[in-house]
Amino acid sequence: MKSKLLAIGAAVTALTVGLTACGSDSSKNTTGGTATSGASGTTSTATIASKLIMGGPPEFKTRADGLPGLQKNYGVEFGKYTVTDTGGPVTVNALKNGQVDAADLFTTDPSITANGFVILQDPKSNFAAQNVVPIINKAKVTDGVKTVLNGISAKLTTDALGKLVGKVQNDKQDPDAVAKAWLSDNGLATSGSSAAGVSLTVGSANFPENVVLAQIYAEALKAQGASIKTKLNIGSREKYYPALKAGSLDLFPEYNGTLLYYIDKSATATTPDEVYTALTKALPSNLVALTQADAQDSDAIVITKATATKYGLTTIADLAKPAS
Known part of the structure; x- marks a missing residue:
């Protein structure tokens, strides 16, 4: 088992190095904002999320409580989405190293406390029970x-x-x-x-x-x-x-x-x-x-303390606010 873990560690390092090549734009709007038409022409109001890179597993791009749910429930659209792993070390390292600004992690992940990460509150229950x-x-x-x-x-x-x-x-x-x-x-x-x-x-x-x-x-x-x-x-x-x-x-x-x-x-x-x-x-x-456990490990949108402070973020809804 230890040899397998060493191999996994090597793979994680390799994956982390290549993260920036795996991103994809979350929308066709190159400004990442909401286009509006006025007398002087078309303008764009960028949101905080439009300036950020989100990281997570491939399925988060399409599943109902992933990017589609964030857009539907909160009006949140990230400027870019980078495929990492499923709440694992690649995602954690990408967030620590600034390769992504926000990440899909699990609430029981000890790296959240260890790194002083901030879990954005989910008042509209975008993420359902995860028993x-x-x-x-x-x-x-x-x-x-x-x-x-x-x-x-x-x-x-x-x-x-x-x-x-x-x-x-x-x-x-x-x-x-x-x-x-x-x-x-x-x-x-x-x-x-x-x-x-x-x-x-x-x-x-x-x-x-x-x-x-x-x-x-x-x-x-x-x-x-x-x-x-x-x-x-x-x-x-x-x-x-x-x-x-x-x-x-x-x-x-x-x-x-x-x-x-x-x-x-x-x-x-x-x-x-x-x-x-x-x-x-x-x-x-x-x-x-079979019978589900009381144990839950819910998805959460997690950011660094620096990002939370810079943009004044406490909930997922804050990501949809206009960027200053």
Whole structure:
């Protein structure tokens, strides 16, 4: 695992160097403002957002609560969008180094506190509930597998999730070791045979929190006799979701809100229960959402303290104010 982490680190460095080549304009308006016609001709009023570069995963450009949602709910259009990673080190480093001015990060990310970043408030609830939920191939859902995974969801809190991420991201601990320790601390590491005879391939996205969650699922099922393979750090949802639908992945730790909006771009649910109900209906027939955890890790628009001070930003809505 350590060798894999070193390889990931090298890839992160390479990706960070090339970030500026990955940007795309968020609108055709080259001034980034709102064009208006007057007696003296066409003028343009630039917003604060139009002067900023936003960074995040590829899907954020098109999903309902991504750039389209920010425009619809707040009238926010960034001057440029740069593809980074899914709330991972590439995004964090891009924000730290000034390659992007704002970023899509997760609220449990310890780098927010560590770097003094500012989370912009979301008064209009652009970002829906993001409870952690196991998504599994229906053919693999035995009573034993369900008991193991539901048991994990029952113990997983937002506070615990943040601490898990901190151990991996800040303390540089091995994700598998962190997962095993959490299972042990919560009485979920007991050996048994309730999942014996089941073979599952467990996947994860390419950010520390999701890797730890995948390892928690994998180690708990392994302890109960399941045959487990892992495919970690796959990438963004565009890469791993088709594999989950096709059956080459059997189990994935997901976030109910972003997955719902990825599948159904017209979804309007926002509360945990509403989102979960809508998700169970939106999933393809071969996939099942098991019990969701209380733990949430919501998307957030994050900026540096310097940017917040420079433009007087406290909420997402402030980004739509006229630039001075």
